[in-house]
Amino acid sequence: MKQELTDSKKKQNRGFAVVFAVLILAVLAGAVLSTALGSVSIEPGRIMEILAGGGSVQERNILTQIRLPRMCMTILLGGALAVSGYLLQTFFGNPIAGPYVLGISSGAKLFVCAVMLTVVGKSGRSSSAILVLAAFAGSLAATGLIVGLSRYVRHMASLLAAGIMIGYICNALTDFLVTFAEDAQIANLRGWSQGSFSGMDWKSVAAAAVIVAAAMTLTIRCSKPIGAFELGEAYAASMGVNVRMYRVVLIMLSSLLSACVTAFAGPVSFVGIAVPFLMRKSLRSSRPLVMVPACFLGGAVFCLYSDLIARMVFAPTELNISTVTSLIGAPVVIYMLAVRKR
């Protein structure tokens, strides 16, 4: 019995090791590829050389000012998005929960739209900092609304529905604004609202890194109550989880993560749903201590390759990131729903 137990544990641990090794290799490969490939392709072997001071100034600028920050940002935001999705799914006990579904992204979009039409439209200047702040404010406003509702709504499923409704309201308001806006004013909005990892600078990377690192640390620290949530709220409460507090903590964490993504890259769909699902499948476990890092890496991989596809397939035309993630992610979700009925 005991022997058997340790055996199966060993087997499980071996499985974990394999998955993590694959993920890390994929991240490294993706990182190298997305640095090397582009309108000006740089041989992977030369990357270190250029960074060390070799190569032309143009090459070095492309590398340091465009590709490297973009690559870093993709890893950070992709990971953040996946973890955010994982948290929401655990929290709602529903595998299709995600920042996009819950209206968090829509909230951000509404705010960005409003800002573009008022501040930016009047001054005629489009500042990315303002957009980022607006997106952030929008995400947090939507999240705040949901958290506020959670006081009155006892059940997670109803809360999920409430989130979806908030998403609809935000989208309707956005449409309303767009209807009465001039085309020029909303050109930027259209670009932003499809999501893109392009145009990242080191400043943004640093800001995102700080937010993501802080949120991730907190998430890992909360892995024990998150695990308890797996058995549902009632059981979690009976085991001593301060459900009301962790509800707020979890939703704040996940919206912080997704707000960060939405602010810097626009709403990116499906990563938050598809990646945790794929990770669960391959790890065959839902232990938060394993799932959180795996989701982070998985999200990074998913986004790195989606971004590569977006950039490369129709180059020099760059596709929106959501176009790619949706095309890859949606079938995954459909598959998931079909297979779920065991």
Next chain:
Amino acid sequence: MERFLHLHGLSVGYPTRKVLENIELEIEKGEILTLIGPNGAGKSTLLKSISGQLPLLAGSVMMQGQDLAKCDAKERARKMAVVLTEAIRPEYMTCREVCAAGRYPYTGRMGILRREDEDAVDRAMARMKVEDLAERDFGAISDGQKQRVLVARALAQETPVLLMDEPTSYLDIRYRTELMETLRGLAAEGKTILMSLHEIDLALEVSDRLLCVKEGGEVFCGTPQEVLTGERIRDLFDMPAGMYEKLFKEKAGQAALTQQDHTFFANRSCKYFPCHKTEDTDNFNCLFCYCPLYGMGPDCGGHFRYTKKGVKDCTGCLVPHKRENYPLIMEKLRARNRSGQTDAALENHGDPGKKETPDISEILTTVNSAEPLADCIRGITPPDAEIARLVRDDLDNLAMPPGSLGKIETTAVRMAAITGRRKPRAERRRIVVLCADNGLVEEGIGSAPQEVTAAQAVNMTRGLTGMSSIAGYRGDQVQVADIGIATDYHCDKVLPLNVRKGTANIVKGPAMTRDEAERAIRIGIGLAEQASRDNIDIVGVGEMGIGNTTTSAAVISVLTKRTAEDVTGLGGGITEDAFRHKVECVRRAVTVNSPDPEDPVDVLAKVGGLDLAAMCGVFLGCARYRIPVVIDGLISAAAALCAVRLCPDCRLYMFPSHESAEKGYRIAMEAVGIEPWFKLDMRLGEGSGCTMAFGVMEAACAVLDRMATFEKAGIDDSYLDKLRQDVTARGEIQTGSLHDRK
């Protein structure tokens, strides 16, 4: 008093709809309480409210005096585990991981399982027999298996309280039964279990109590018997005519049968169950070992019925033996004693004390006669040595190795010598119980309030006490005499021989005057005379009197010149402090009164009691009227010692019974010079040991009366001659102390 789990004024439900209101319930540790009731009655709501899932609308859930609402989540999780009806769908969790989740309140910050956590999980899984499922995915097992795993999870939480909502709903009949057995085992280990069940028969079987929850908020809590016999199930579920009868009539009948063994003191919900094992004398009182309300019929507050062997089916008692019920019991008792009601139920069966309306005129004649006590005593002569010799020869001719019946033989010889019959009889046996109160109860040494003396005296005439129920069973007569009961009572079967209403406090002065003591002794002699007139073959001497172990200790201490510590026993199981107090009382009584050890009457009058004096009289009287008399326990032994000191020949009429657990007993009996026959760890008093001794004496008579001789059996006994001589010689030595006068 602080109960284990206390639902106090609980109102549960939802903000818009109250489901159950004002529930008041005390739950004992190790109790299984099952909620039954129709769908939608609020069972789950109540469980959820107790577990804290639903906020209480009013009231509180107290656990060992602590309000659970004020506990933090983790603390609460260590007190209470739950099994819910809600299905859970964790993804990719093995059954073992689900169970391990129960360790949440114990693990550290990151939830890593320690060795002890793993062990707890193993234990829980083994208990629910789900070890085989350990590595299976929780989502891939059957609902029944899930349910067992979830119970295992709750067990892994290792809480003193377990709350389960419909834990059997998916289980097949085997696992259902197994779960119930497991629960019983857990309860025996002290786990308190609250659950709801739909299977009424399971609930009736497994639960200590059932909580019937009905729509509209009616709640009834009772034992399975009460629930069954009250036909509550029919009302609870609004069963159409005929359905209840079809389903439960038979069960109800069985329940009534099993109730035969259900006595007041087998009340599992009693804090002191099982009785007599408590050291907590502050909260426990011997009063309840003689429930004074037994005789009250329906007025005691509960339900029971009389049988020849006493009270049966005592259920729903409003006054279980708890300290806080004292005032109520006492009030009821006084009310009854005043009104002197006789209840019809009692008249329906013949009890031993009922036969004759006692006639005390002849006793009073003896008592009031001019004959000085000393003359009475002088009239006592030793048993007939000639008969003793003849009977010993008879015994030797019986078809057995000489002396092989041991003490039965010596008993037979002595009984013959006492009664002057070669074939003594033991057909009419009587236990004379002398009841009196002692003033020293005001020192607080008594194990029960003074009223109990009167109550028990009355109960003894009804065959309801420990001794009288045994006597009633055996067919021994019980004669109860009031020699000095302090409180008022009404019962015309107790002989009204009251000398005074309780003695004075011996710690402060003499118990009574010498005249009163002599009068009590004369009454005792009168009772023996009456026994002689009634052709009684054997008399046993019993007593009832709160505080009389202390007076007995004082008497023994003076007469044997031992210290108070030597002779004072624990009495009715009192604490160390109370014991020291008792020793102190004995010592002070002796110092204050300084009785003359050479004058037993003086000792009885100063530090004794009316019961002791009268018992001493019975011993003297039995010797005078040549009736074998049996010494019971400590008090009886003290009285016997007085009698022997007054008249040494008395000893030859006395027979021992059991060895009392009281310390003073052995010292007194050594001084009397008689060894007890049995050791039964009895210390009830009343004369309960006498009934046992009667059995031995009946056996002795039966041997002389019925056993075949060698002649009759056609056995040549010459081979035994040598042996016979040896044994006879040895027998003289062994029983010398009792035969030296022959």
